[in-house]
Amino acid sequence: MYNKDSNEKVCYCNNVTKDDIFNAIQNGADSVESVIKATGAMLNSNCAVNNPKKTCCYKDIVKVFNELT
Numbered sequence: 001m002y003n004k005d006s007n008e009k010v011c012y013c014n015n016v017t018k019d020d021i022f023n024a025i026q027n028g029a030d031s032v033e034s035v036i037k038a039t040g041a042m043l044n045s046n047c048a049v050n051n052p053k054k055t056c057c058y059k060d061i062v063k064v065f066n067e068l069t
């Protein structure tokens with residue numbers, strides 16, 4: 001069970017954390033697309049600058065989604 005205290009950032013461009021994704025799922029988001037919509041992740045993207053991985057967060061969102069569902 002997910003321990004709800006993770007401020008681990010997933011989408012750097014839009015400041016979306018693992019907690020935000022957890023909450024979105026709790027509130028009924030049942031697909032990666034609905035999580036993205038509910039959290040505002042990937043809305044404004046400048047990942048090369050904002051994300052330390054220099055890449056878009058999509059894969060990380062999918063990973064967290066799979067981990068939490």
Ligand code: FES
Nearest residue numbers: 011012013047057
């Ligand atoms: S890190 Fe999520 S859109 Fe850039």
